[in-house]
Amino acid sequence: MTKLSYAKALNRALADELARDPAVCVFGEDVGAGLSGLTPGLQARFGAHRVVDTPLSEQAFTSMALGAALAGLRPVVEFQIPSLLFLVFEQIANQAHKTSLMTGGQSAAPVTYVVPGSGSRDGWAGQHSDHPYSLFAHVGVKTLLPATPADAYGLLVSAIRDPDPVVLFAPAGALGVREDVTTELVPVPIGSARIHRPGEDVTVVAAGHLVYDALAVAEELASEISVEVLDPRTVYPFDWAALSASIARTGRLVVVDDSNRMCGLGAEVIAAVVERGTPLRTAPRRVTRPDGAVLPFALGLDRALQPSREQLRQAVRAAM
Amino acid sequence: MSAPTASPGPAELYRGMRLIRVFEETALCLVKSGEIVGGIHPYIGQEAVAVGVCAALRADDQLTSTHRGHGHVLAKGADPGRMLAELAGRENGLNRGRGGSMHAADLSLGVLGANGIVGAGAPIAAGAAWAAVRQGLDRVVATFFGDGALNQGVLLESLNLAALWRLPVLFVCENNGYATTLPVEAGVAGSVLGRAAAFGIPAEAVDGMDVEAVRTATERAVARARSGAGPSFLECRTYRFEGHHTMERRVRVNYRTAEEVESWRRRDPLERCDPGAGQRAAIDREIDQLMAEAVEFALSGAHPDPAGALDHLYADGLRPRAGVLT
Ligand SMILES: Cc1ncc(C[n+]2csc(CCOP(=O)(O)OP(=O)(O)O)c2C)c(N)n1
Ligand SMILES: [Mg+2]
Numbered sequence: 239m240t241k242l243s244y245a246k247a248l249n250r251a252l253a254d255e256l257a258r259d260p261a262v263c264v265f266g267e268d269v270g271a272g273l274s275g276l277t278p279g280l281q282a283r284f285g286a287h288r289v290v291d292t293p294l295s296e297q298a299f300t301s302m303a304l305g306a307a308l309a310g311l312r313p314v315v316e317f318q319i320p321s322l323l324f325l326v327f328e329q330i331a332n333q334a335h336k337t338s339l340m341t342g343g344q345s346a347a348p349v350t351y352v353v354p355g356s357g358s359r360d361g362w363a364g365q366h367s368d369h370p371y372s373l374f375a376h377v378g379v380k381t382l383l384p385a386t387p388a389d390a391y392g393l394l395v396s397a398i399r400d401p402d403p404v405v406l407f408a409p410a411g412a413l414g415v416r417e418d419v420t421t422e423l424v425p426v427p428i429g430s431a432r433i434h435r436p437g438e439d440v441t442v443v444a445a446g447h448l449v450y451d452a453l454a455v456a457e458e459l460a461s462e463i464s465v466e467v468l469d470p471r472t473v474y475p476f477d478w479a480a481l482s483a484s485i486a487r488t489g490r491l492v493v494v495d496d497s498n499r500m501c502g503l504g505a506e507v508i509a510a511v512v513e514r515g516t517p518l519r520t521a522p523r524r525v526t527r528p529d530g531a532v533l534p535f536a537l538g539l540d541r542a543l544q545p546s547r548e549q550l551r552q553a554v555r556a557a558m
Numbered sequence: 559m560s561a562p563t564a565s566p567g568p569a570e571l572y573r574g575m576r577l578i579r580v581f582e583e584t585a586l587c588l589v590k591s592g593e594i595v596g597g598i599h600p601y602i603g604q605e606a607v608a609v610g611v612c613a614a615l616r617a618d619d620q621l622t623s624t625h626r627g628h629g630h631v632l633a634k635g636a637d638p639g640r641m642l643a644e645l646a647g648r649e650n651g652l653n654r655g656r657g658g659s660m661h662a663a664d665l666s667l668g669v670l671g672a673n674g675i676v677g678a679g680a681p682i683a684a685g686a687a688w689a690a691v692r693q694g695l696d697r698v699v700a701t702f703f704g705d706g707a708l709n710q711g712v713l714l715e716s717l718n719l720a721a722l723w724r725l726p727v728l729f730v731c732e733n734n735g736y737a738t739t740l741p742v743e744a745g746v747a748g749s750v751l752g753r754a755a756a757f758g759i760p761a762e763a764v765d766g767m768d769v770e771a772v773r774t775a776t777e778r779a780v781a782r783a784r785s786g787a788g789p790s791f792l793e794c795r796t797y798r799f800e801g802h803h804t805m806e807r808r809v810r811v812n813y814r815t816a817e818e819v820e821s822w823r824r825r826d827p828l829e830r831c832d833p834g835a836g837q838r839a840a841i842d843r844e845i846d847q848l849m850a851e852a853v854e855f856a857l858s859g860a861h862p863d864p865a866g867a868l869d870h871l872y873a874d875g876l877r878p879r880a881g882v883l884t
Contacts, residue, residue, distance in 0.1 A: 528879060
């Protein structure tokens with residue numbers, strides 16, 4: 239039995255795929271030095287022609303990855319900070335994502351984009367603290383948000399093998415998590431949720447680092463409320479069947495979501511459940527960032543705009 | 559048109575650099591002690607660039623800065639106490655604790671803002687310069703950026719627009735040899751000056767460890783811009799003595815040799831600047847006193863009230879919905 243850290247799990251998944259498939263290659267800044275934790279040791283092992291240190295030309299190397307994918311390779315692109323996804327939104331949402339349809343199915347675009355450290359990191363302020371998974375789900379790019387080391391491993395492997403563009407967000411708040419890995423690490427199918435804790439009274443949907451907050455709140459409330467914690471693992475495509483099955487058991491729904499309130503994952507989950515007419519015993523609740531949140535620098539302000547355990551506790555109580 | 563200010567002498571240039579140096583050393587201590595959360599990108603080693611450039615600017619000139627921006631903000635005249643308070647996330651900081659190290663701004667001094675995104679300041683500077691021309695002002699806008707920014711499309715687009723429309727922009731490239739761990743030779747094809755030359759922008763390389771050289775070169779560029787002749791480009795060859803970011807103290811990296819760092823330290827811009835007989839010790843004492851007061855001011859500032867976390871999000875006071883039903 240070994241303790242596997244989240245960052246190490248991503249690193250191992252990438253190493254295994256580089257070893258398994260010569261078409262896999264990596265583009266990113268400081269990937270040789272492995273500064274972001276995804277790539278340590280990989281350039282030494284696989285060569286600078288497969289693990290490529292790029293200049294600060296994100297728009298170019300993001301679409302170079304698409305070009306290489308059209309030529310049969312399976313590039314993985316690393317971004318040091320989440321807001322670089324805003325810079326390359328054109329290259330992902332408007333180029334890679336549209337390739338398959340616009341070519342009438344002639345070409346797929348198997349590119350994986352990884353952000354090792356998305357969301358708030360203490361003291362990184364407004365331009366480094368976004369967590370834009372809802373944005374990518376909105377445009378329809380396959381969007382992964384693993385919470386645990388084993389899921390990080392399994393989802394990164396699946397992303398690299400997937401024929402479409404996939405964005406994987408590794409939340410900064412989960413990077414330090416370590417897990418006892420007792421079974422073999424295996425691919426995790428894209429679009430499949432996971433129940434971290436079964437419960438009878440209320441379903442809490444939580445993804446990424448918020449899974450740990452949901453589990454903590456579930457534990458605290460255990461004597462009064464039986465909370466089921468459902469982790470979609472994949473934001474898009476979402477595992478609606480798993481959610482329906484959970485709500486059929488509990489009849490209550492709370493979503494905790496590190497997106498802005500307006501048009502975020504929480505909004506979609508609630509809308510989809512209500513729209514299907516799934517019977518709920520109480521009004522659904524969500525805990526999110528505020529509308530249009532820009533995270534202020536001072537730590538107390540930053541924290542005030544992120545979903546908190548206290549807010550989740552209150553939302554769960556309110557849903558009872 | 560505001561009157562030209564008298565060109566600062568060697569004592570003032572030294573004083574400006576000494577302030578940045580001690581400010582940064584103080585900030586490093588506060589990072590260590592936890593008063594500054596999130597770390598900083600230290601400017602130590604590059605002081606001659608910020609001070610030399612800003613010495614040639616007028617009070618009403620403007621600048622945009624970078625992630626490594628403390629030096630630029632201080633050289634343009636920001637109060638070190640309020641700057642330090644910003645780094646410590648206090649209500650009495652330049653940005654009321656909302657911006658932090660990478661977003662320090664003082665609009666009253668023409669500091670349009672540091673920036674967390676590499677290359678992002680250049681088009682903002684070009685826009686400010688374009689507006690100044692339209693408004694009939696003879697203001698110049700300087701934009702600082704690193705060698706890493708030379709490979710951002712937006713920087714090249716900005717060079718083109720500034721040249722095309724003869725904007726009074728001063729492009730200041732601080733070539734410190736590395737973009738994080740990437741050596742400039744591994745990042746920049748062709749040459750740094752060739753980038754500017756391709757757009758017909760006059761460009762010169764300057765010893766960025768020599769404050770007088772930077773000031774003199776900037777004066778030429780500023781005169782050109784003010785006369786309506788358009789942008790200029792300076793490549794200031796410099797070096798950062800510290801790691802890319804304070805985080806680098808915790809991770810193993812070996813992209814530079816100890817000998818290389820040492821050879822640049824021997825060219826320390828503060829030691830190469832002669833403030834005049836008997837001046838150095840007096841200025842050092844004065845700066846120590848100033849920084850002691852700055853620390854006192856910064857750390858006595860209030861932590862912002864979490865209830866105000868959404869203050870200033872919209873200029874019209876629009877209050878967005880909270881993250882939970884209340
Ligand atoms: C567009 C963009 N890409 C990447 C980053 C992450 N990053 C921050 S600073 C930096 C290196 C910048 O190098 P350079 O422009 O030479 O400035 P220096 O740090 O040397 O002062 C990188 C890669 C960023 N902030 N913005
Ligand atoms: Mg540099």
